[in-house]
Amino acid sequence: MNIYVGNLNYRVKEADLQQVMEDYGTVSSVKVIMDRETGRSKGFAFIEMEDDAAASKAIAELNGAEYHGRTMVVKEAKPKL
Numbered sequence: 001m002n003i004y005v006g007n008l009n010y011r012v013k014e015a016d017l018q019q020v021m022e023d024y025g026t027v028s029s030v031k032v033i034m035d036r037e038t039g040r041s042k043g044f045a046f047i048e049m050e051d052d053a054a055a056s057k058a059i060a061e062l063n064g065a066e067y068h069g070r071t072m073v074v075k076e077a078k079p080k081l
Contacts, residue, residue, distance in 0.1 A: 001048070001049055001051075001052045001055035001056070001076060002046060002047075002048050002076070002077040003021075003046065003047045003048070003049065003055055003058065003059060003074060003075070003076060003077055004044065004045075004046060004073070004074070004075055004076070004077040005017065005044060005045045005046070005047060005062075005072055005073070005074050006043065006044040006072070006073035006074075007043060007044070007070050007071060007072055007073045008032070008041065008043045008044060008045060008067070008068070008070060008072065009043075009067070009068035009069055009070045010040055010041045010043055011041075011068065012032065012041065012045075012067070012068055013032065014030040014031065014032050014045070015030075016068075017030050017032070017045055017047060018030045018047075020062070020067070021047050021049065021058055023058075024049070024054045024055070024057055024058035024061075025049055025050065025051045025053075025054025025055065025057075025058070026049065026050045026051065026054070027047060027048070027049055028048040028049060028050055029046075029047070029048045030045060030046075030047050030048075031045060031046050031047075032044075032045040033045060033046070046077055055076075058074070059074050059075060059076065062074040063075060
């Protein structure tokens with residue numbers, strides 16, 4: 001399952017998110033989206049997890065949770081149309 005994580009602190013790194021998500025299951029990939037012009041984080045990321053049940057549990061428990069001073073938005077990522 002592909003998971004969208006938004007409203008992240010701009011200092012959050014991919015390794016930080018991977019560590020948080022590994023508490024729920026195996027993480028295939030973590031990609032913090034960066035601004036091309038400034039090289040800074042845009043404040044959101046996509047995380048891919050192999051096990052849909054583990055991903056659903058992570059979404060349920062982390063959506064609305066505070067992380068590095070910001071309230072995260074965590075939900076299933078929808079494919080681009």
